[in-house]
Amino acid sequence: MKTIMKAIYIISLLTAAALSACSLKPQEEEIQKDSIADLAVTLSAAQLKHIHLSTTKIEKKKLGASIEVNGMLDVPPQNLITVSALLGGFIKTTSMLQGIHVKKGEVIAQIQNPEFITIQQNYLENKSRLGYLEQEYKRQEELSKENVAAAKTFQQATADYHSAVATNGALKEKLKMIGINPDGLNQNNIKSIVNIYSPINGYVTVVNINIGSYLNPQDIICEIVDTDHLHAELTVFEKDITKVKVGQKVVFKIVNGNDADRFAHVYLINHKISADRTVRVHAHLDKDDPTLIPNMYLKAFIQVDEYETLAVPSKALVEFDGASYLFVESVSNGEAHTYKAVEVKKGISEGNFTAIEFLSEGDTFKDKNVVVDGSYDLLAKMRNVEEEE
Numbered sequence: 001m002k003t004i005m006k007a008i009y010i011i012s013l014l015t016a017a018a019l020s021a022c023s024l025k026p027q028e029e030e031i032q033k034d035s036i037a038d039l040a041v042t043l044s045a046a047q048l049k050h051i052h053l054s055t056t057k058i059e060k061k062k063l064g065a066s067i068e069v070n071g072m073l074d075v076p077p078q079n080l081i082t083v084s085a086l087l088g089g090f091i092k093t094t095s096m097l098q099g100i101h102v103k104k105g106e107v108i109a110q111i112q113n114p115e116f117i118t119i120q121q122n123y124l125e126n127k128s129r130l131g132y133l134e135q136e137y138k139r140q141e142e143l144s145k146e147n148v149a150a151a152k153t154f155q156q157a158t159a160d161y162h163s164a165v166a167t168n169g170a171l172k173e174k175l176k177m178i179g180i181n182p183d184g185l186n187q188n189n190i191k192s193i194v195n196i197y198s199p200i201n202g203y204v205t206v207v208n209i210n211i212g213s214y215l216n217p218q219d220i221i222c223e224i225v226d227t228d229h230l231h232a233e234l235t236v237f238e239k240d241i242t243k244v245k246v247g248q249k250v251v252f253k254i255v256n257g258n259d260a261d262r263f264a265h266v267y268l269i270n271h272k273i274s275a276d277r278t279v280r281v282h283a284h285l286d287k288d289d290p291t292l293i294p295n296m297y298l299k300a301f302i303q304v305d306e307y308e309t310l311a312v313p314s315k316a317l318v319e320f321d322g323a324s325y326l327f328v329e330s331v332s333n334g335e336a337h338t339y340k341a342v343e344v345k346k347g348i349s350e351g352n353f354t355a356i357e358f359l360s361e362g363d364t365f366k367d368k369n370v371v372v373d374g375s376y377d378l379l380a381k382m383r384n385v386e387e388e389e
Helices: 002-034 045-051 114-145 151-177 238-243 375-388
Strands: 040-043 054-057 059-063 066-074 080-084 089-094 107-112 193-197 202-207 220-225 231-237 249-254 262-269 278-285 297-303 307-313 318-320 323-332 337-350 353-358 369-373
Touching (some): 040 045, 040 375, 059 337, 066 238, 107 220, 231 238, 231 249, 231 297, 238 278, 323 375, 337 375
Antiparallel strands (some): 059 307, 066 231, 318 323
């Protein structure tokens, strides 16, 4: 009997303890949840120097609903040049290096080929023969008019002359293509080495030659890119493309680059959907930047709508227990500053700013200073105060 009574007594104690724990748990959770919104922290001038706080005013800004896309920097086809040699040959000189800047018309290499001599020889011989054939053609033409010469002789003179004219024109163009000026060519300046010139201003990105190497006609000497017309090629998913319009603002950052925002505007929208159900969108940069390089990857936001809203720098917001907070300067007497945690609702972000909406007392904080740098230091300070209490 005593054993039974003892067991009942123990069960009663355990039940009471369990009920007590259940009744206390919600209260503890409620205190934990509401603790930061009810806290303020006061810092002395010395503490402020240590934390390095910076503040700003809440302001109204025009932010836009945006589409997040990926892309890369590119140049138009006419700004990316592949340089080759018409006839090939041995490389005699070159000073090209990857990354070097060259100007249009600058000599980038010299190439030697015995065939250059043959072309020049043929041109000069044909040019000399052309003078004789022209005189013979005119003489036979006069004789034909006077019915002195046979028609067959005049026809032959005409054919020979026109053939020589055609050959002269073809050889002349061929000389121009290999870099020799036919107008200044004579028997005293025939050469086996010709210059290769840069066709544009730009940077050498690929070099495939060295002195002494043999170059076939189809081989690439180098590649040169002109970055003056760099643009952004964006990849937009099919579901979003109907929202994109020419002229819309684009804010982008270079992947693995610094945090600087750069700006562009939609210039062209492709009218074909690729196999992966995306569409290419071409955007022109608002400002040239010599530090940017073709094929850099980027992350961008295409602004498809715009409205005015309260906004703060994104780094002013702190996240705690699933909520977003701003630290508002509530008291400042010159030596000490008091900051209060105020819960807000986050809106869209664009660039370095985020739209906010106060859950209460919005008008009270419009002209107050809010913490930008050091907000998480204040959060840590508040948590320490809470634990001490």
